[in-house]
Amino acid sequence: MSVNVAYQIQVPVTEIEDAARCNLYVEVAADHLLFGILDNNKREFIALQYVNLDKYNAFNHCKELIYHNEWLARSYNKVTVVYYFPESILVPGEEYDENLNKPSIDLIYGDLNKGEILTDKLPGWNVCNVYRVPVALHQLLGAHFPKGHFYHAYTMVLRRKTQVAGKTEGDEASLVFYPNKLLFALFRDGELQVMQTFEYETAEDVTWHLLNACRQFDADCEQIILRVSGLLDDHSSVYSELQKYFLNIELDERPADFKYNEAFNEYPLHFFTALFNTALCE
Known part of the structure; x- marks a missing residue:
């Protein structure tokens, strides 16, 4: 093999x-x-x-x-x-x-x-x-x-x-990227709101999942901090797509x-x- x-x-x-x-x-x-x-x-x-x-x-x-x-x-x-x-x-x-x-x-x-x-x-x-x-x-x-x-x-x-981090104010999300898979955790004022895994094929799939999660939990895309790690190239289409909708992206x-x-x-x-x-x- x-x-x-x-x-x-x-x-x-x-x-x-x-x-x-x-x-x-x-x-x-x-x-x-x-x-x-x-x-x-x-x-x-x-x-x-x-x-x-x-x-x-x-x-x-x-x-x-x-x-x-x-x-x-x-x-x-x-x-x-x-x-x-x-x-x-x-x-x-x-x-x-x-x-x-x-x-x-x-x-x-x-x-x-x-x-x-x-x-x-x-x-x-x-x-x-x-x-x-x-x-x-x-x-x-x-x-x-x-x-x-x-x-x-x-x-x-x-x-x-x-x-x-301890107890931080506001909304933030941890994103851990793998090929065609994303670990997503949303925190509000340091408290966990949701953690799950999304599968994706296209850059649009990723933003759809994230925007949907933000809508469900009333998180503001202009305010939430995305802490990104894993196998995501910052010159990729996925990263470019994230930048269209989220203003605060931090690479771990x-x-x-x-x-x-x-x-x-x-x-x-x-x-x-x-x-x-x-x-x-x-």
Whole structure:
């Protein structure tokens, strides 16, 4: 099976004498696998790889990567896996009942997909993130990374939001772009209003979703701040389309808490910030 590597940054694997001094951060979705490696001694990210998974054989493609990628085969000081699957419910803390996890997911997303139901608790937000991931995938990653820590992408967005902003006034949205997919979170005065994933094919699809969300939540397009990160070129048609309707767009930057191998400079500063942020808010 061919490996469709979209982005790759790395030093030669032989230059790492002891992987036990490094942390591995992995993001897994239905259509991609992304991982980055942090050298703890230097506080420096030294490697990153983003692979587009075969849409018709994603699990086996992912399995092949997990077992045969020379970076993923090593033993690390810490392994953190972030799932990015859209089947997620943010349940208010006082309403959370573990016995309702599966019925709630099945009610909202259907019961055709027989997945593993996981929960991330976010006491700072007084919510529990209940989400579903493919059973075989969770078993694969759990067996390969027996000491791994597992979270959902929405959980990491909220944790990072707490770190960098606290309670801010007005409306702002976090946008994390992937090819044909957008993670969207809307905040008002620091309180979460909605978080969901939009799929898109055209630039107009993106603005339609965002304008619709703003209309539903009475957010002013001229006032709301869009904080943009992920795989979005600021010279792309999508970015140009955003500028037509939104006056306050800010491109995220990779956190200054870390150093980065000079090869990272080949890419815009906002490209992989979600992965770097994971290292700050486990």
